Amino acid sequence: MTQQLATTTAEGPTRLPRVALVGVHGFGERHLENLDRLSAAGALELVAVADPNPPAKDTLEPGVDVYASLDELLAAGVAPDVVIISTPIQTHAPLAIAALNAGANVYLEKPPVASMVQYREVMAAAASAGRLVQVGFQSLGSDALPAIEALVGAGAIGEVRGISATGLWLRTKAYFKRSRWAGKRSLNGTDVVDGVATNALAHAVATGLWLAGARTVADVESVDTDLYRANDTQSDDTSVVRVRTTRGTVLTCALTLCAPEQSAPSVTVYGTEGQLTLFYTEDRLEITTPGGVRTETFGRKDLLENLLAARNPKDLLSPLGGVGAYVSVLEAIRTADSPRAIHPDFITWDGDGDAAHPVVHGIESLIRRAALGHATFAELGAPWTAAGGPALEIDGAPVATVQDGTRIRPTSSPRPYLHPVRTLAGTVVTDHIPEDHVWHLGAGVAIQDVDGVNFWGGRTYTRDAGAYVWRKDHGRIVTGSAEHSNGQRREQLGWIGPDGTRLLREQREWRWAAVGNSTWKLTLDFTLESATGHPVFLGSPGSNGRPQGGYGGFFWRLPKVSDATIWTPDARGEDAVHGSVAPWLAWSGTFDAGTSGAAHVTGDPGLGHPATLVFLASPQAPDPWFVRHSGYPGVGLSLAWDAPVPTEPGNPVHRTVTVLITDGFLATQDIEQLITTLGESA
Template sequence: MTDPTADVPAVAVVGVHGHGASHVARALQAQAEGRARLTAVADPRAGEADHVPTGVARHPSLDDLLAAGVPDVVVLSTPIHTHAELATAAMEAGAAVLLEKPPTATPAELDALLATSRRTGRPCQVGFQSLGSQALDHVRERVADGRLGEVTGWAATGCWMRPRSYWQRSSWAGRRVLDGRVVADGVLTNPLAHSLATALAVAGRQETADVLAVDPDLYRVNDVEADDTSSLRVRLRESPDLLAAVTLCAGERGEPAVVVEGTAGRATLYYAVDVVVEEVPGRPPLVTRHARTELLDDLLAHLRTGAPLRSPLADTGAFTAVLDAVTRSAPPHRVEERFVERVPLPGGDEHRRLRGVEEAVALALSRRALFRELDLPWTRTP
């Protein structure tokens, strides 16, 4: 009897705990809909993954997985500093790759990975999930139609919370460098990297050459090496500047957003929920909700039809240039304890809240200024 699943792409997930569990769930959803088969996973703790169904092969590493058989798609949800090596191995073996963001820790790694993709003919989709949203297309169209007038600035913003346990989740958490390798696990380059990548995508400035200069303004409230509260200004080629203001030390979680300012109005894309709010003076706000294509589904469609990817590796040059500027900049300024409130959490955990940080983020966006340019008390050196 002919196997009805023989022509269904085989998918393997590498790194199945933490965020990797969501990739397992998406692969299983695609399997339930007949578009893929989850055939294998790889993780040093694969045996502890109760969310992986019986019958799915488990391996301790990607090398072991590939030795047992090369799937059509390898999903990589592993530490940032392992991305380049593992994605290279998967593509060299003949698999397409869905690579968690940020794609690489350095521009050199990105260039090498792009060369591997071109040479092997294997596509690499990057896990900026927000780029799968049709909300981006909507905002681009409104800008192109002149709905907002002439664009005067792009912005990326986000106020999130991350407890102490988040920074203790692994040896590389909150690190800029680990054992001589760039890790780049700061707010701008990992947890809220979507805000920056989405803003660059909306602006249509995703190539390395589109980034002319970066002015980072980095701070840390937690006992980490990387930044957890930061602003930066990106000077873009043939475009207004992009301003980012983000934090993981807010009092409560707010929806992160990309803001387009124009001479005739403003559009705010709440990219995590696919909602756009357009504000034009003299008119009521226009709120639109949009569909989203999951990036694994998009990659499977690309393999089937050749349709363009929503988040291809080739479109991450500008983001990686900004990441590189952040990781090469001076270490983040340590915020003095007197500006911090320690909030107890269940189980003995704790969240460090930077007092007034939400207002500081809003002020930075309204004035298009870096935190240090606002002369905030917690930005000063004692």
């Protein structure tokens, strides 16, 4: 049982809560300001402070005792009702335990502890003493949180699909020199676990977990970490942390201290019919529903006032027992490998001396992609991350990388694909997990309707709705076996529905070879056969009633291309070639995604790189070309343009597609001559 802090009689209160502050510098100065406010309002009495570096003269009101440590303060018999701990991270746990053992309630700054072991020790001390511990996640006092909970409960955004937290901050060299522990994972063998997710933008993680319904350690099923640093520190400053709760909700936190400029961090709840974005430092909520977009701003409850009024842990807005999920994230970061240094070629330093701060190239887009696609930086293929899967090589140089797709979010229909695909000079000519359609995945095979199962990703177009809708109909394509050799890769794949039913068997073969000094060719050969014992129908939005929407089958997602030209032997331009049947389709332009490796980037002025892709149609069937340019850059061959195509046991659907990948621009005559020279036919 927790005792009431201010005793009362029939005549009114007899004593104000006595508060002591440990740590008066740094964030402790904020606490002093708040204590002055509450003291002036008659809500508490600040009786003592403790800090080896005492506050400046005249900082404190007369009568406030000053001690060098909490031990001295307690030994002097001060007997505070509440102790606020605003000290270096590594000191939180021992100080909290000392204050609890002395009979005080505790306000413990974030992060509350530096390890899971310490968390359990402080929890046990609080239970033994019968005292309360409030953790200083101020955002959890926002009135926006119960408002979001009510909106979600009322179905304002449909069913929740996932949650993301994003933070684009910048910190200078001086930030990491402010104390001995700043930027440290450990100090003299003692855990510190400073970092972007555990300290600077810890509120993003804590708020996201709260909205995901994850409070306790038991609420967390798994934590994936992808940690990097641009600064010369031990700790991470640019990271993705992905949490799966036991409810199945996925929270992805994409955070950096290396942005070109600082912006308000946010947490977004994605629904099937809208989304809610909370800018938690401003208590501002952006509500997007089918009816439009509106913004509301909310108030915030002070956590110290909440602690003073609380009678038991259930009254607390940020109780120690309610941040176990956050400590699970901190523990995953603590036990992860040390953050990988980002190659200097991908960093620009802005400013001079201690005022300088690093900017990671392209970090704004990467943060958005990570959040939208629930992907890590490594899974996005950020050029400063480790390489992906097996490589397709020509003369020892990688020209494409095989991605198994197993880490792709479920609503993007996980599947194997190639990305990045490069020209011989290193220009990247594919994209994946782009901001506009995060379910677009490099070069491969995808179909939106396989007997009602979506193997394309994203929303599904249905004839009944006459529109795209979110449904729980996403399948996945898994690799059963693979044989990889020089110039050839053979894969046995299974197309599996959301209920675990195997709908299709696929045999896929990639072949690749050089064609001169500036061109190479990539051939995809695939067969799709029913695995159910009866016919399986392959469909598309087009076969389900959407005019000109017959995509599905082979698909190639391109990166941004400037001054693009798209043509066939008989037509030119997106509108003219889309839906046409032609032996080949060419796409040329300046690929602004540039090169993908540090070796290529050095000295690269970033002006873009000319390239041409020539897609040769399948010889097995006159499938129409599917082409997009104005909305996003993509090319496909449509298996089911306006009618479903059946595949039966013993009678598979078979297609072969060849792509010629060239540095520089090709004209029609060049293409025809190249095709003739290769002996290719459509």
